[in-house]
Amino acid sequence: MTEPVPSAVPGREALAAAMLDANLPTLVAVLFQLTGDPRWLADPYRPTRSRGMEDNDSGGFPPEVQEQIRAAAVEAVLDWAAGRPPAVPAPTGDDLVALMSLAVGEEVGAEYEPMTAADMGFRDEPPRRVDTDLRVVVIGAGVSGMLAAIKLREAGIEPVVLEKNLDVGGTWLENAYPGAGVDTPSHLYSYSFAPRQWSTHFGKRDEVLDYLRSVADAHDLRRTVRFGVEVASAHQHDQGWTVTTTAGEVLEADVVITAVGQLNRPKVPDLPGLAEFRGPLFHSARWPEDLDVTGKRVAVVGTGASAMQIVPAIAGRAGHVTVFQRSAQWAAPNDVYFSEVAEGARLLLAHVPFYRRWYRTRLSWNTGDRVHPALQVDPDWEHPERSVNAVNDGHRRVFTRYLQSELDGREDLLERALPDYPPFGKRMLLDNGWFAALRRDDVDLVTQPVAAVTATGLRAADGTEVEADVIVLCTGFETTRQLWPMDVRGRDGAVLADVWGPDDADAHLGITVAGFPNLFLTCGPGTVLGHGGSYITVAECQVRWIVDAITTMAERGYGTVEITPEAHADYAARHDAAHDAMIWTHPGMRNWYRNPAGRVVCAMPWRIVDYWRMTREVDWSELVVEPRRSRVHAPGHPTPGG
Numbered sequence: 159m160t161e162p163v164p165s166a167v168p169g170r171e172a173l174a175a176a177m178l179d180a181n182l183p184t185l186v187a188v189l190f191q192l193t194g195d196p197r198w199l200a201d202p203y204r205p206t207r208s209r210g211m212e213d214n215d216s217g218g219f220p221p222e223v224q225e226q227i228r229a230a231a232v233e234a235v236l237d238w239a240a241g242r243p244p245a246v247p248a249p250t251g252d253d254l255v256a257l258m259s260l261a262v263g264e265e266v267g268a269e270y271e272p273m274t275a276a277d278m279g280f281r282d283e284p285p286r287r288v289d290t291d292l293r294v295v296v297i298g299a300g301v302s303g304m305l306a307a308i309k310l311r312e313a314g315i316e317p318v319v320l321e322k323n324l325d326v327g328g329t330w331l332e333n334a335y336p337g338a339g340v341d342t343p344s345h346l347y348s349y350s351f352a353p354r355q356w357s358t359h360f361g362k363r364d365e366v367l368d369y370l371r372s373v374a375d376a377h378d379l380r381r382t383v384r385f386g387v388e389v390a391s392a393h394q395h396d397q398g399w400t401v402t403t404t405a406g407e408v409l410e411a412d413v414v415i416t417a418v419g420q421l422n423r424p425k426v427p428d429l430p431g432l433a434e435f436r437g438p439l440f441h442s443a444r445w446p447e448d449l450d451v452t453g454k455r456v457a458v459v460g461t462g463a464s465a466m467q468i469v470p471a472i473a474g475r476a477g478h479v480t481v482f483q484r485s486a487q488w489a490a491p492n493d494v495y496f497s498e499v500a501e502g503a504r505l506l507l508a509h510v511p512f513y514r515r516w517y518r519t520r521l522s523w524n525t526g527d528r529v530h531p532a533l534q535v536d537p538d539w540e541h542p543e544r545s546v547n548a549v550n551d552g553h554r555r556v557f558t559r560y561l562q563s564e565l566d567g568r569e570d571l572l573e574r575a576l577p578d579y580p581p582f583g584k585r586m587l588l589d590n591g592w593f594a595a596l597r598r599d600d601v602d603l604v605t606q607p608v609a610a611v612t613a614t615g616l617r618a619a620d621g622t623e624v625e626a627d628v629i630v631l632c633t634g635f636e637t638t639r640q641l642w643p644m645d646v647r648g649r650d651g652a653v654l655a656d657v658w659g660p661d662d663a664d665a666h667l668g669i670t671v672a673g674f675p676n677l678f679l680t681c682g683p684g685t686v687l688g689h690g691g692s693y694i695t696v697a698e699c700q701v702r703w704i705v706d707a708i709t710t711m712a713e714r715g716y717g718t719v720e721i722t723p724e725a726h727a728d729y730a731a732r733h734d735a736a737h738d739a740m741i742w743t744h745p746g747m748r749n750w751y752r753n754p755a756g757r758v759v760c761a762m763p764w765r766i767v768d769y770w771r772m773t774r775e776v777d778w779s780e781l782v783v784e785p786r787r788s789r790v791h792a793p794g795h796p797t798p799g800g
């Protein structure tokens with residue numbers, strides 16, 4: 159999708175028809191930019207705030223005001239198409255904050271200005287370009303690795319990307335289970351520089367993968383990636399790194415960027431009898447391409463995001479589904495979760511200036527930082543057993559009512575499906591038909607722990623035998639064993655897995671580790687969004703910081719850059735202190751963000767806007783550098799294919 163151009167704007171009739179599918183809060187902000195008329199900033203044109211994650215297309219406006227907005231928008235867009243430039247083409251400063259507050263229907267803090275201006279393209283930050291022979295190896299060609307490669311190229315640095323799979327896409331390539339898809343709205347779960355005309359509001363796996371492939375093609379990334387190459391180890395030496403693949407190939411690099419994600423290595427429970435089962439038994443991320451579950455008895459272990467998508471997708475087709483639940487899950491409704499993007503909305507997204515950008519900014523706010531304050535523990539809150547503060551208690555009421563309505567008349571299910579911990583205490587899920595699936599006669603919910611796998615199914619802890627033809631382990635990923643199973647060694651041979659311990663990773667900004675110069679992590683410790691928003695936003699923050707570091711290395715002739723132990727420790731302490739005040743460390747919380755000792759290793763405690771500010775540029779006072787020396791081991795730049 160390209161930016162709207164005046165010559166492509168459809169005629170009045172088509173435009174007016176499309177306006178019926180408009181998101182009106184978005185349209186009001188567009189109207190102000192196109193006309194500059196201040197009346198669009200005040201009542202009666204101020205929309206209401208969205209409830210929960212809903213789009214709030216009507217903006218809460220009465221019908222006659224809706225009509226005025228649509229009619230005025232048609233005129234403004236046609237005027238623009240006829241050659242009138244936008245009155246406010248690039249709002250910044252207080253104007254942008256006011257406009258954003260208008261568009262989301264509530265006050266937004268001034269701290270959102272720099273991030274919003276950058277994401278919306280209102281403040282140009284052209285990439286610096288360097289002429290350098292620095293050799294950069296990126297490990298992984300998923301969302302983060304592709305991004306790193308694109309942004310390094312823009313900076314004049316040609317990396318080599320090593321990817322264990324045979325295509326780009328990472329998690330979206332690997333997770334091919336029925337029903338797989340995003341639960342972050344697709345217009346937000348896209349690179350800021352690569353919009354797409356999404357067919358549905360929440361893209362399914364094939365479309366997300368197609369998107370990533372098309373971005374790879376548009377940026378000619380495949381020539382940078384060596385597919386089918388898995389990294390076994392990365393060892394620091396002198397001023398660089400030796401990277402060794404599982405096939406024994408050795409590559410020399412000056413800088414290594416890891417882009418292996420946190421949700422890549424399946425966690426398979428060590429159940430007795432795993433090898434005994436006679437049928438297909440696999441982890442959700444390893445769904446066999448040729449498996450047909452039609453008429454089969456399927457046992458699903460786990461009730462996280464993967465199970466939540468698989469069960470509704472196979473129920474009805476499978477002969478019978480038995481779900482083994484260890485913990486109940488909160489799942490929120492979303493009014494457009496299943497919807498295609500309406501024809502008219504697609505037209506507006508493609509042809510109306512600023513429309514897509516405001517639509518995305520609204521999504522970013524509504525699904526992201528707006529939720530963050532509600533996840534802070536109120537030490538004086540009287541009901542810590544069910545929620546962490548009054549707002550979180552309100553969430554609990556809303557989601558409980560929803561669950562009750564979905565399971566109406568099924569007290570047996572309600573009792574078992576209602577979580578006993580605060581909403582957002584585990585990663586919040588969207589209901590994609592989970593509760594409706596549980597109600598089915600051909601779906602059973604078992605709340606006994608799984609004791610063993612047998613030749614013909616699963617045995618529950620109370621001895622109940624569940625017969626199955628297929629067993630799907632939706633048991634999550636090795637999230638706390640970051641970078642595992644790679645053998646990463648820094649200065650003086652320090653083994654990263656020892657420095658971190660088996661499950662206690664931390665990194666300054668989640669990006670860089672003291673003692674490991676020229677090693678930069680994406681999706682590292684403490685960078686997964688637990689409160690909401692899009693991981694791609696976080697990846698863009700990290701890659702901006704990393705590319706800033708590497709271009710500066712090239713510009714200033716640094717051979718190594720390394721976070722000081724003090725800065726690293728200070729960040730880790732602030733990270734942990736922030737988490738101590740948040741929901742995921744609340745007593746009784748069990749989630750994949752925490753390690754067995756209770757420390758949050760995976761999730762970010764900050765608002766996205768805070769992390770954006772922290773990663774905006776490298777603070778060189780926190781890094782030690784060495785001037786570049788001539789290379790000791792310099793067998794040449796590791797080029798693709800050789």
Ligand code: NAP
Nearest residue numbers: 339340341427460461462463464484485585632633634750
């Ligand atoms: P997960 O959220 O870690 O869920 C694992 C599930 O397995 C939990 O219900 C867990 O129970 C259960 N479990 C683990 N070991 C078990 C055992 N030995 N016996 C019984 N139950 C066991 O994993 P996931 O569903 O694959 O999702 C991981 C993350 O991937 C998500 O949180 C999300 O970030 C991402 N994801 C996103 C989407 C999406 O966007 N729609 C889809 C899939 C995945 P407990 O809760 O009691 O630990």
